[in-house]
Amino acid sequence: MAENLDPLRGRVAWVTGAASGIGRAIAYKLAEQGARVGVIDLAEEAALHVAEKLGGSAIACDVSDAGAVRSATRDLEQRVGPPDILVNAAGIAHGEAVAGHDERSWRRVLDINLTGPFHFTREILSGMMERGFGRIVNISSGSGVRVGAGAAAYGTSKGGLIAFTRGVANEAAAAGVTANAVAPGLVDTPMTRQAMGDAEQLASAARSSDIGNPMGIVLQPEDIAHAVAFLCHPDSRGITGQVLHVNGGSLMP
Ligand code: NAP
Numbered sequence: 001m002a003e004n005l006d007p008l009r010g011r012v013a014w015v016t017g018a019a020s021g022i023g024r025a026i027a028y029k030l031a032e033q034g035a036r037v038g039v040i041d042l043a044e045e046a047a048l049h050v051a052e053k054l055g056g057s058a059i060a061c062d063v064s065d066a067g068a069v070r071s072a073t074r075d076l077e078q079r080v081g082p083p084d085i086l087v088n089a090a091g092i093a094h095g096e097a098v099a100g101h102d103e104r105s106w107r108r109v110l111d112i113n114l115t116g117p118f119h120f121t122r123e124i125l126s127g128m129m130e131r132g133f134g135r136i137v138n139i140s141s142g143s144g145v146r147v148g149a150g151a152a153a154y155g156t157s158k159g160g161l162i163a164f165t166r167g168v169a170n171e172a173a174a175a176g177v178t179a180n181a182v183a184p185g186l187v188d189t190p191m192t193r194q195a196m197g198d199a200e201q202l203a204s205a206a207r208s209s210d211i212g213n214p215m216g217i218v219l220q221p222e223d224i225a226h227a228v229a230f231l232c233h234p235d236s237r238g239i240t241g242q243v244l245h246v247n248g249g250s251l252m253p
Helices: 020-031 044-054 066-079 103-131 152-173 189-194 199-207 219-234
Strands: 011-015 036-041 057-060 085-088 133-138 177-184 243-246
Touching: 011 020, 011 103, 011 133, 020 036, 020 044, 020 219, 036 044, 036 177, 044 189, 044 243, 057 066, 066 103, 085 103, 085 177, 085 189, 103 177, 133 189, 133 219, 152 177, 177 219, 189 199, 219 243
Parallel strands: 011 036, 011 085, 036 057, 085 133, 133 177, 177 243
Antiparallel strands: none
């Protein structure tokens, strides 16, 4: 039997953080598989550009702001329809030691990386459950499982996101809605370039650092998008509450 090349035709996917890096690759991948995509990001112009390229609709929204998420939800429901798929990819990186950690930066990391996914999920979950189909994918991190020095805030946000994912998975399971996390390793995106330097520095970190991996590879955003698309596939209905690590083997929990 021929493989269905657009398994998401007729589906609506909302992707946060979709103007850049991993979120953008996910938005392209889901559109390529037939989904109509809502592109959600702080970066308005870049979001518009992505939406234009994939024939979707863009909305500027700070995921940490509950009111902004509520009004973005109403707006996107009108423009692309209520979501069958929600991917929470918006996030920020932050490195700071616990001793003397600034209160505001601690809260900011948690507000964006953990409370942001809560805000969007809260808005759309009951609709998904009523319609009897849903795929929620939260972009966590290997740092949510193995937390290095200086990564307590980031690691807490990403570990909390795994716990949140499992709570949602249990609440929604009987209604045909799955919730899973994808935990990337080292991926070449503007976030990592800013934190770690150019392609050569990333490649060197992948070969020989505590965040390196036995394959010695720097992952690309498309590697993560592939895993997300797998979880969003209608045939993945039996996979819920799981963490899919995409990391070249750096972590084998
Ligand atoms: P990225 O290129 O910086 O993309 C993140 C996007 O999220 C940006 O467009 C950013 O907009 C947006 N964003 C930030 N704060 C936001 C907010 N409050 N509301 C709405 N949008 C917001 O980073 P990335 O590397 O693709 O990261 C995507 C996700 O993967 C993040 O959750 C990150 O923690 C996770 N992750 C990344 C790696 C990696 O190696 N890259 C590894 C593990 C996990 P602005 O540019 O305007 O800030």
